[in-house]
Amino acid sequence: MRVSVIQMNQGSDKAANLDQARRLIEAAVESDRPGLVTLPETWTNLGGGRDSRRAAAEVLPPEGSGEAGGPAYEMLRGVARGHGIHVHGGSIIEDGGEKLFNTTVVFDPTGREIARYRKIHLFDITGPDGTGYRESALYGAGDRLVSFEAGGITFGCTICYDVRFAEEYLALRRLGAEAIFVPSNFTLQTGKDHWEVLLRARAIESQCWILAAASWGQYEERGAPRSVYGHSLVADPWGHVVAKVSDGTGWATAxxxxxxxxxxxxxxxxxxxxxxxxxxxxxxxxRVDPEAAARPVAL
Incomplete structure (x- = not known):
């Protein structure tokens, strides 16, 4: 199966983000003929603050119901059906009531939803420049692993910060995963040092293909500029990067x-x-003797 990872430069204008995603997917399909496309994390909204995220959130229909969803949900479904491909929707913002969720939805070529995953590990960190990120202040955490089958291949779902937790990838491998998605909004400061290293490590450890669609460029958060790293890529189970997007919007196919x-x-x-x-x-x-552990060991 050919897979295209889509790299976007989204902002806080949801309608513009939907249009950008649709255009990039259509260009990738026309150029590379993938059987599956994948988008970045929260591609419907990046920046603008809490109110902007709330406004972009969608109430998802019950799983397996076939009922209509919001604009992003229906756009993904329509693209899958219109092009006859599988669409991994990166992640969108799900309105879960008291909390939002950072949620993946996946559609088969008939437009049927076949998987839904909520991000398990929330991004509560302080960046190298002192900028604080507190995803848990607005989002709830998922509590289950998710995999699905497409084209005879078993795929596992993760989102962004999950990549720092190797045990999740090994658990997906034990569930039969052969390829694992990592849609992301990786910060520029952490991305330049950790992005490719972490993705290749997860590929090597799990012996799975890693499919990482990412956001690139600047966005505004409560009046201050922030930057995301991009460099969407596909890595094979040996850890080789076999396809990659550089700066800018675009896609890569493998x-x-x-x-x-x-x-x-x-x-x-x-x-x-x-x-x-x-x-x-x-x-x-x-059971380790602390004094023995502290002694130097000849290698």
Missing amino acids: RIDQAVTARVRRDMPVLEHRAARRVDLDSAAG
């Missing part, structure tokens, strides 16, 4: 080759080794 996945897993069966040598590491750490 073919998920299941023969590559099978070869990497056959030649280095780390999942089987984990199962055979599983150790309670917390308990093991408690």
